């Protein structure tokens with residue numbers, strides 16, 4: 574009986590870790606740090622690319638590239654400082670939120 578309880582507990586912890594991305598946290602971070610350029614619904618504006626609905630893996634790899642200070646396009650110098658202080662969790666949360674169409 575005790576073993577079954579422990580097993581169930583271990584499974585619950587495993588599940589909680591598997592769904593690590595917190596879209597609510599991604600949403601509030603986006604609103605305070607990103608929306609002024611990428612737009613309130615992440616649909617993009619002028620030379621700021623749309624983010625909403627893009628693949629989470631794609632967004633994550635882009636953010637990691639900018640965080641590393643590497644250029645991607647002509648306007649990377651505008652984006653790099655905004656990725657510099659993001660944690661792995663921030664990037665996962667932002668990517669999960671944005672790939673879900675950022676509503």
Ligand code: HEC
Pocket residue numbers: 602603606607608609610611620621622623624632635636644645646647648649650651652655656667
């Ligand atoms: C000062 C304006 C500005 C802010 C603030 C900003 N960005 Fe950007 N972002 C840009 C620009 C400009 C580009 C295009 C850069 C290039 O040419 O490489 C870009 C590109 C991106 C890309 C790559 C898009 C693609 O399709 O390749 C992602 C992802 C991104 N930004 C996410 C974010 C997130 C998340 C935040 C908030 C933490 C943020 N940005 C804040 C200006 C900004």
